[in-house]
Amino acid sequence: MSSGVWDLMPVRCRWIETLRHCGKTLLRRQRRLLRRIKKVYLHSWRSADELNMLVGAKVGGATPLVIACRNGHYDVAEYLIERCKADIEQPGSVTFDGETIEGAPPLWCAAAAGHLQLVRLLVRAGANVNSTTRTHSTPLRAACFDGHYDIVKFLVENGADIEIANRHGHTCLMIACYKGHIRIAKYLLSLNAEVNRKSVKGNTALHDCAESGSLHILKMLLGHGATMDVDSYGMTPLLAASVTGHTHIVEHLINAEYVLVTRQQRIDALELLGATYVDKRRDMVGALALWKRAMDDRFPADGSEPIPKPKDVPRIEAYDFAVEPSNAQQLEEILADPDAMRMQALVIRERILGPAHPDTSYYVRYRGAVYADAGRFARCRQLWHHALDMQRAVLPPLSPLTQSSLFSFAELFSYMLAERARPPLRGRIVPPVTFDDVDPVFRKALLEINRGMELLDSKLSIDREQTLTTLQRVLVISLHLATLMARLLEEPECTEEVSANIHKAVYSLVKLDIKVRQGRSALHVACSAEGSRSRGGSAWLPAPGDAQPCCAALVALMLRLGASPLARDASGNTPLHLVCKLNPCPAEVVRELLAHGAHIDTVNYEGETPEEILRASHQSLSAIVNPLKYTSLKCLAARTVKNYRLPYRHVVPTCLHSTIITH
Known part of the structure; x- marks a missing residue:
C-alpha cells in the first residue's frame, strides 16, 4: 500500500466523525466527496485541478475545510490545507444555535466555535484575520460573542481590527458588553476601544451593558469615559435598564457619587x-x-x-x-x-x-393576550386595536411588527371559532365572532396592502422581491379574515344588511387587483398552498374544521365579485392550475372555478393542463366533475389546431388567436 494511502487513513476516520456533526442527510454525499478526493490525490497524474475542484466543492453550503473548522477537527483541516492545498478563504454556510450564517470563512467558523488550535493553524497558513461573513462579522467579533478570550487575544495580536462593526454597526466591545464577557470587555478597553461609538440604531456599549445587566462592566465603561447618550428611540442606558428590569443598574446610575442623570x-x-x-x-x-x-x-x-x-x-x-x-x-x-x-x-x-418604541406596543399586546386567556375577548381586541394603530402610525409599510399584530387578530378569531365548536369548558362560554369584530381588522389589513402597493409603485430604492414577499404575507392574513367573513354568510342568523356589508368588504379586496410574488393575484393566492402558509413554510391558520388550505366559500364569493378565474401568474398558471396542485385537491373549489368560466384544458407555460397536474399526483378530474360538461366545441377545435400544429394565422380570425394559444 502506498504511503499516500497510509497518510489518508487516520484522517478518513476523523473525517467520518466530522461528517456526523453535519447531519445524517449530508453524510452520504460528503463521504462520496471524500472518496473522490482520496482517489484523485492517489492518482494525481490524472488532474491536479480536479483535486482543487473537489476540495472546494460545497455540500449543504459548506466546503470540507469549513466543516472541519466548524466542528474542531484539526487533523482534517491540516490535511486539507497542507496536502490538498484547500483555499483557506473560501466561505460556506454554517449553523450556530439554530441560526445559519452565510458566507462564513473557515477562520470565522473556528473562532466562533472556540477552536484555538485551528485558529492558529489558519492564521499560520495566511488566513485574513479581518475576513467577514455576509453580515460583515469578523472572526474577532465571533470570538467575542461566545466569550473565547484566548482566541480574542490571539487574533488581536495577529492584526485583527477591534473596531470593525457588523452590518448593524455593532462592534466587538458592544457584543462583549451585551453578552456579559467581563474579561474580554476589560481587554478591549485596555486597547482603547472606542467606548462611545454608536450602532446604526444609535445604541452604545453602555446601552448594551445596561440591557444585559452586568454592573461590573458598566462600572468599567463609565471609568473609561462612557457617556449617557440616547439611541434612535430616545432611550438612555438608564431607561434601557428600566425597560429590562435591571434594578441594580438603575440604582447605581441614579445614586452614583458623581451626577450621571x-x-x-x-x-x-x-x-x-x-x-x-x-x-x-x-x-x-x-x-x-x-x-x-x-x-x-x-x-x-x-x-x-x-x-x-x-x-x-x-x-x-x-x-x-x-x-x-x-x-x-x-x-x-x-x-x-x-x-x-x-x-x-x-x-x-x-x-x-x-408609541414608536417596540416595547410600548409589545406590552399592550401582551396585556391583551392575558385578557384573551381569561375569556375577556372584547378587552383583548380593544387593546390590540390600539397597539395596531400605534404601529401603523409610526412604522414603515409592511413592517414585521404590523404583520404580527394583524396575524394575532386572525389567530384570535380562529381560536374563538374553534372553541365555540367544542363543548364549553368549565362553563366558559366563548362569544361568537361577528362581522363587526372582523371588519375593522380587515380594513386595516387592506390599508397596509395599499401602503405596500404604493411602496412598490414609488421610485424609492427597495428590495422589490422582499417587498413582494412581505406584501403576500399581509395578503394571506387578509384572505384569512375574508374567509371568516365568507363563512358568516352561511350562518342562519346572517341578515341582509350583514350580507351586503360582507360583499362590500370583500369587493374592496378584489378591486385592488393586487399582484404579489410570481405575478399572482389575490384569487391565485386564495387557491394555492401559499394561502395557508407563511414565513419559512410553516402553516398559517387553517380555518377550523378544514383539511384544505383554501376555502370554497371565499373563492365563490371572490368570483361572484369579479375576480378573474382566467388570470395567469408568471408561470402561466390560472387559479385552477394551482388548486389542482393541492393534494388532496378541494373538489368544491374546482367546481366553483369551472362554474365561473375557468377552462379545464388551459395550458400553463410548461404545457400542462389542470387535468394533467391532477394526474401527476394520482388524482382524477373525472372524480370531481364530468369533463365533457366543461369542454366546448371551441376548446376542442383550439386543441386540435395546437396539437397538430396547424397554421392558423391569417386563417382564423385574430380574436380567436388567444384561445388557440391558451390551449
Whole structure:
C-alpha cells in the first residue's frame, strides 16, 4: 500500500466523525466527496485541478475545510490545507444555535466555535484575520460573542481590527458588553476601544451593558469615559435598564457619587421600572414602591421646585381612560385594583417611551393576550386595536411588527371559532365572532396592502422581491379574515344588511387587483398552498374544521365579485392550475372555478393542463366533475389546431388567436 494511502487513513476516520456533526442527510454525499478526493490525490497524474475542484466543492453550503473548522477537527483541516492545498478563504454556510450564517470563512467558523488550535493553524497558513461573513462579522467579533478570550487575544495580536462593526454597526466591545464577557470587555478597553461609538440604531456599549445587566462592566465603561447618550428611540442606558428590569443598574446610575442623570431622568427611570415590575415581574407592591419614590422626587419635601406630571396626556379608551395619580394617596388607592395598576403601567410606558418604541406596543399586546386567556375577548381586541394603530402610525409599510399584530387578530378569531365548536369548558362560554369584530381588522389589513402597493409603485430604492414577499404575507392574513367573513354568510342568523356589508368588504379586496410574488393575484393566492402558509413554510391558520388550505366559500364569493378565474401568474398558471396542485385537491373549489368560466384544458407555460397536474399526483378530474360538461366545441377545435400544429394565422380570425394559444 502506498504511503499516500497510509497518510489518508487516520484522517478518513476523523473525517467520518466530522461528517456526523453535519447531519445524517449530508453524510452520504460528503463521504462520496471524500472518496473522490482520496482517489484523485492517489492518482494525481490524472488532474491536479480536479483535486482543487473537489476540495472546494460545497455540500449543504459548506466546503470540507469549513466543516472541519466548524466542528474542531484539526487533523482534517491540516490535511486539507497542507496536502490538498484547500483555499483557506473560501466561505460556506454554517449553523450556530439554530441560526445559519452565510458566507462564513473557515477562520470565522473556528473562532466562533472556540477552536484555538485551528485558529492558529489558519492564521499560520495566511488566513485574513479581518475576513467577514455576509453580515460583515469578523472572526474577532465571533470570538467575542461566545466569550473565547484566548482566541480574542490571539487574533488581536495577529492584526485583527477591534473596531470593525457588523452590518448593524455593532462592534466587538458592544457584543462583549451585551453578552456579559467581563474579561474580554476589560481587554478591549485596555486597547482603547472606542467606548462611545454608536450602532446604526444609535445604541452604545453602555446601552448594551445596561440591557444585559452586568454592573461590573458598566462600572468599567463609565471609568473609561462612557457617556449617557440616547439611541434612535430616545432611550438612555438608564431607561434601557428600566425597560429590562435591571434594578441594580438603575440604582447605581441614579445614586452614583458623581451626577450621571438629571432629576427628570431619575423620575422617568423609576416610573418605567415600576411599569416593568407590573408587566414583567407581576410585582404590584414593588411597582407601587418605585412609583412612590418617583412621586417623592416630583414633589420633594425640601421645598425644591416640583415637577408635576404632564397634564396634556390624552385619555385612551383602550386603557379604560386611566389617569395617572398626582399624589401619594391616589397611588395607594389603585393598589387595591390590579387592573388599574396594569393600565397605569401601560399609560406610563407609552408616555415615557412613546408609541414608536417596540416595547410600548409589545406590552399592550401582551396585556391583551392575558385578557384573551381569561375569556375577556372584547378587552383583548380593544387593546390590540390600539397597539395596531400605534404601529401603523409610526412604522414603515409592511413592517414585521404590523404583520404580527394583524396575524394575532386572525389567530384570535380562529381560536374563538374553534372553541365555540367544542363543548364549553368549565362553563366558559366563548362569544361568537361577528362581522363587526372582523371588519375593522380587515380594513386595516387592506390599508397596509395599499401602503405596500404604493411602496412598490414609488421610485424609492427597495428590495422589490422582499417587498413582494412581505406584501403576500399581509395578503394571506387578509384572505384569512375574508374567509371568516365568507363563512358568516352561511350562518342562519346572517341578515341582509350583514350580507351586503360582507360583499362590500370583500369587493374592496378584489378591486385592488393586487399582484404579489410570481405575478399572482389575490384569487391565485386564495387557491394555492401559499394561502395557508407563511414565513419559512410553516402553516398559517387553517380555518377550523378544514383539511384544505383554501376555502370554497371565499373563492365563490371572490368570483361572484369579479375576480378573474382566467388570470395567469408568471408561470402561466390560472387559479385552477394551482388548486389542482393541492393534494388532496378541494373538489368544491374546482367546481366553483369551472362554474365561473375557468377552462379545464388551459395550458400553463410548461404545457400542462389542470387535468394533467391532477394526474401527476394520482388524482382524477373525472372524480370531481364530468369533463365533457366543461369542454366546448371551441376548446376542442383550439386543441386540435395546437396539437397538430396547424397554421392558423391569417386563417382564423385574430380574436380567436388567444384561445388557440391558451390551449
